[in-house]
Amino acid sequence: xxxxxxxxxxxxxxxxxxxxxxxxxxxxxxxxxxxxxxxxxxxxxxxxxxxxxxxxxxxxxxxxxxxxxxxxxxxxxxxxxxxxxxxxxxxxxxxxxxxxxxxxxxxxxxxxxxxxxxxxxxxxxxxxxxxxxxxxxxxxxxxxxxxxxxxxxxxxxxxxxxxxxxxxxxxxxxxxxxxxxxxxxxxxxxxxxxxxxxxxxxxxxxxxxxxxxxxxxxxxxxxxxxxxxxxxxxxxxxxxxxxxxxxxxxxxxxxxxxxxxxxxxxxxxxxxxxxxxxxxxxxxxxxxxxxxxxxxxxxxxxxxxxxxxxxxxxxxxxxxxxxxxxxxxxxxxxxxxxxxxxxxxxxxxxxxxxxxxxxxxxxxxxxxxxxxxxxxxxxxxxxxxxxxxxxx
Amino acid sequence: xxxxxxxxxxxxxxxxxxxxxxxxxxxxxxxxxxxxxxxxxxxxxxxxxxxxxxxxxxxxxxxxxxxxxxxxxxxxxxxxxxxxxxxxxxxxxxxxxxxxxxxxxxxxxxxxxxxxxxxxxxxxxxxxxxxxxxxxxxxxxxxxxxxxxxxxxxxxxxxxxxxxxxxxxxxxxxxxxxxxxxxxxxxxxxxxxxxxxxxxxxxxxxxx
Numbered sequence: 001x002x003x004x005x006x007x008x009x010x011x012x013x014x015x016x017x018x019x020x021x022x023x024x025x026x027x028x029x030x031x032x033x034x035x036x037x038x039x040x041x042x043x044x045x046x047x048x049x050x051x052x053x054x055x056x057x058x059x060x061x062x063x064x065x066x067x068x069x070x071x072x073x074x075x076x077x078x079x080x081x082x083x084x085x086x087x088x089x090x091x092x093x094x095x096x097x098x099x100x101x102x103x104x105x106x107x108x109x110x111x112x113x114x115x116x117x118x119x120x121x122x123x124x125x126x127x128x129x130x131x132x133x134x135x136x137x138x139x140x141x142x143x144x145x146x147x148x149x150x151x152x153x154x155x156x157x158x159x160x161x162x163x164x165x166x167x168x169x170x171x172x173x174x175x176x177x178x179x180x181x182x183x184x185x186x187x188x189x190x191x192x193x194x195x196x197x198x199x200x201x202x203x204x205x206x207x208x209x210x211x212x213x214x215x216x217x218x219x220x221x222x223x224x225x226x227x228x229x230x231x232x233x234x235x236x237x238x239x240x241x242x243x244x245x246x247x248x249x250x251x252x253x254x255x256x257x258x259x260x261x262x263x264x265x266x267x268x269x270x271x272x273x274x275x276x277x278x279x280x281x282x283x284x285x286x287x288x289x290x291x292x293x294x295x296x297x298x299x300x301x302x303x304x305x306x307x308x309x310x311x312x313x314x315x316x317x318x319x320x321x322x323x324x325x326x327x328x329x330x331x332x333x334x335x336x337x338x339x340x341x342x343x344x345x346x347x348x349x350x351x352x353x354x355x356x357x358x359x360x361x362x363x364x365x366x367x368x369x370x371x372x373x374x375x376x377x378x379x380x381x382x383x384x385x386x387x388x389x390x391x392x
Numbered sequence: 393x394x395x396x397x398x399x400x401x402x403x404x405x406x407x408x409x410x411x412x413x414x415x416x417x418x419x420x421x422x423x424x425x426x427x428x429x430x431x432x433x434x435x436x437x438x439x440x441x442x443x444x445x446x447x448x449x450x451x452x453x454x455x456x457x458x459x460x461x462x463x464x465x466x467x468x469x470x471x472x473x474x475x476x477x478x479x480x481x482x483x484x485x486x487x488x489x490x491x492x493x494x495x496x497x498x499x500x501x502x503x504x505x506x507x508x509x510x511x512x513x514x515x516x517x518x519x520x521x522x523x524x525x526x527x528x529x530x531x532x533x534x535x536x537x538x539x540x541x542x543x544x545x546x547x548x549x550x551x552x553x554x555x556x557x558x559x560x561x562x563x564x565x566x567x568x569x570x571x572x573x574x575x576x577x578x579x580x581x582x583x584x585x586x587x588x589x590x591x592x593x594x595x596x597x598x599x600x
């Protein structure tokens with residue numbers, strides 16, 4: 001899909017030492033193309049926002065088949081023809097009311113989206129980058145959720161003279177991304193949903209500087225025509241990671257990752273209702289894992305994880321769907337001795353985090369979403385705190 | 393692992409003391425709810441008490457601890473409390489989880505919401521979306537959420553600048569569409585001892 005844009009050209013002719021330029025207006029086809037490491041991407045131009053969208057860009061091999069329950073693998077293939085990047089991908093497989101509304105979901109979901117102000121002319125060729133990591137309790141959510149449409153804030157950024165390129169990515173959620181047990185940790189395949197995010201951050205480092213350049217319109221004035229609307233590129237040195245809820249806790253996890261090893265993937269962080277020490281305990285869900293392997297006939301397997309890789313998608317999907325009661329679902333980041341080397345509160349106290357500027361916030365009444373209902377007495381409250389039943 | 397994290401009974405008694413049954417001190421507070429208001433079904437008479445604790449245990453204590461950690465290390469931390477009720481939610485939920493997202497994303501169209509959070513809301517709600525999204529963009533651009541205001545684009549003179557968190561004088565900004573300045577700077581010491589109790593047990597009780 002492309003749009004017509006009536007834009008200004010400067011037509012110049014060089015005659016002897018004299019440079020003559022005239023501004024003319026021509027309707028042109030605008031179809032933004034960028035070339036990343038794996039080939040060219042054809043995005044879409046939005047005249048409503050004067051932005052270019054590059055949607056559904058693959059940043060990893062599809063984590064299917066033998067790659068299920070494994071850390072994401074970098075893309076190796078190059079595509080020869082320009083690849084269409086004009087539609088959101090499927091969401092990752094998640095559960096709960098929001099995910100039911102998504103157009104499609106799939107294990108093949110590791111895609112990201114780039115929203116770029118087009119032709120931004122302000123002497124700024126390199127723009128900072130904001131990378132949105134969605135929330136959803138590690139069991140739901142996706143970058144394709146309309147509430148995470150990045151066009152409005154990018155437009156606002158342009159209006160105030162602080163333009164940035166916005167990116168959002170999918171990562172695996174629920175057990176697909178956060179299966180945990182002693183066996184999973186032992187195999188080195190824990191927290192793969194965080195590794196998905198991490199690979200997307202690496203992808204941005206490798207590719208965002210390629211988002212830009214001049215766009216060349218189909219014009220009759222070939223030799224002496226050039227386009228004044230140079231598209232900005234992203235600056236990999238000016239990246240902010242940014243998330244809400246589980247997405248903000250994920251940002252926190254990148255801050256403490258590998259004990260605060262600075263891989264220079266970002267220079268700032270925004271955490272909306274989520275922090276390194278938010279909301280989920282960091283121990284593996286061994287009981288839930290055992291239930292899973294029991295019910296799928298994998299508990300006796302020598303390599304339980306490999307056995308689970310060979311179970312049909314529908315079987316696992318049904319099991320996860322039936323065993324995840326909302327926010328009490330069992331799958332979340334765990335201490336793995338690697339990505340998360342220890343308890344977040346202790347890492348913070350030891351200064352083991354990446355020392356970048358942050359925004360950190362929470363809402364006044366966070367707990368009204370998460371408190372159990374039916375708290376009628378002190379006994380009720382005590383029961384919800386401890387999980388124990390008290391007899392009157 | 394399941395959340396809310398379950399806690400041992402001895403510690404739970406300390407929590408009962410730290411979060412006493414005063415509805416006006418609970419969540420939502422007063423205002424916006426009447427001081428003695430006890431929610432009915434499905435929430436329950438002590439819901440405001442419980443919600444105050446669970447909000448702190450899961451999010452708010454972690455936010456404060458993060459800000460404290462950054463400030464102590466001499467790093468820049470801009471901290472906030474979002475305090476605006478939106479359209480489409482019952483009053484018992486107050487300014488609950490996720491509701492700041494529509495403001496940060498400047499999603500005044502309500503794209504993706506069953507009820508537009510801005511539906512029938514006053515102009516100040518739209519202004520708050522502009523203020524917050526601009527502050528975010530400014531931080532992404534300059535590492536400073538205030539820098540965009542240097543050009544005089546923001547006309548509301550009552551809006552304070554967003555201070556950095558400071559160990560000796562810890563402050564956060566409160567985003568509230570009902571204030572004439574849409575924000576105020578507050579001392580970050582609400583429920584100080586209760587939240588400190590949670591923070592001091594992140595590692596041993598909460599497994600964080």
